[in-house]
Amino acid sequence: MNKKVEEIQNWYRNERELSNYSIMDIGDKLKNLAEKGLIWVLKDVDITESEEIVVDYYLHKYRAVQIYDNLQHLFPIPPSNDECASTPSKSSKKVTPLQNQQHTLEVRDVKQFNGYQKAKELEERIIELCKNFPSFEFDHIVNQIERSAESIKKRIQIGEQIYIREKFNQYSIAIGSAKETSAWLQVSLGQKYITKNQFEELDNMVNQVIGILTKNLSNIKEKEGKGLDLPSPYTPNVKNFGAYDNALMLVESIYKVTREKAFWKERYLMSKMRKQATSCVANIAEAHQLYIPKKFRFFNDSLKSLSGLESSLETSVSKGMISEQHLEKIDELKNSIRNVLTTKMSKISDEKAS
Incomplete structure (x- = not known):
């Protein structure tokens, strides 16, 4: 990666940290980057949905002025508000946020971290296991489970940095990906692509990774994160969530009827x-992570999938491909899932508003 690009990305992560991830506070900084032709460098940074909307808007608006070459000759990136607040005397030494070690972490060798090692082993085991899946699942279940398993390892790698909130953010995604991986394992078990023993062994590895990440975040929140408004690192067990079991039964029903x-x-x-x-x-599985807006987004994506399935079922009925008996059972599961999700999303909306 170009050093200038990495410098700008690190600067932006630091500004997010200082602004407590408020889109209102960092909006001017995004516009500043866009006007200087550098907004494109944030496309490779993990950002929130709100940030992504703003970045895409400015990228489109200032597309003609974006600079992609000879970045090393560019002017310094803009200072933060804290640096602009006062002008230091010649004898004083200016301290930037990056030099301020309060609320920062020591960067470790991630390959020595047991959470990373477990995630890497899990990914390798899943890749090997998927070689025996039916060929017609390669562009679906195989692709998805390998992607989610790789995401766990990747997010743990990215999370090894000095920024506490960004570590929480990356670990949250890793935890969500781990729970998604477990869901794909359960789907695979339901279709008899893997044995019960294989499922239990790999699912246990998933839970170990989640436990290690949770313990790390808990320690950080208790020690280095004092004074920061950090989310609880403890996530609920998705297997105790009613809509999850019904969604698995829905998958079973759809596979059965489409055979x-x-x-x-x-x-x-x-x-x-x-x-x-x-x-x-x-x-539904991936929604069980740390941040409320992400929970809401994944639950909403689950509802979108249900709506799409509803349309496909209508097409199947029109073509006389599904019996009324099968359709009735599917509709019952579908409605139950939708009711649980809409109720949960309503509570999340109330939490966000309070």
């Missing part, structure tokens, strides 16, 4: 329905 002879010539519709059903359960 019927009527779907043999409707491969595209069959594949779409399976993806919509499994996306519902995967999003």
Whole structure:
């Protein structure tokens, strides 16, 4: 990575840390970067949905002035508000936020971290296991479970930095990806692509990674994070969430019905329905992480998958491919999931408003 790009990305992460991730506070900084032709460097940074909207807006508005070459000759990146607040005397030494070690962490060798080692082993085991999956699942379950497993390791790597809030953010994503991985393992078990012993062994590894990350965040919050408004590092067990079990049963029902002879010539519709059903359960699992806005987003994505499945089911009924008996059971599960999610999202909205 270009050193200037990395410098700007680190500067922006620090500004987010200082502003407590408030989009109102960092909006001017994003505009400043856009006007200087550097907003594009944030496309590779993990940012919130609100930030992504603002970045895309400014990238489009200032696309003509973006600078991609010879960045090392550019002027220094803009100072933070804290640095601009006062002008130091010639004899005083200016201390930047990066030099201020309050509320920062010591960077370790991530490869020596047991959480990373477990995540790496989990990914390797899953890749090896997926070699035995049916070929028609390679662009679906195999792709998704390998992606989610890789995400755990990747986010732990990115989380090894000095910024406390960013570490919480990256570990939150890692925890969500771990829970999503567990969901794909359960789907695989349900379709008999893996044995119960294989599931239990890998699911236990997933839980170990979550436990290690949770313990680390708890220690950071208790020690280095004092005075910061950090979320609770403890996440609920998705397997105790009613909509999750029903979503798994929905997947079973969709796979069963799409194996019927009527779907043999409707491969595209069959594949779409399976993806919509499994996306519902995967999003429910991934929603069980630290930050309320992310929970809300993943629950909402699960509802979108349900709506898409509803449309596909209507098409199947119109073509006479699904019996009323099967449709009734699917509708019952679908409605139950939707009711639980909408109730949960309503409570989340109340929490955000309070």
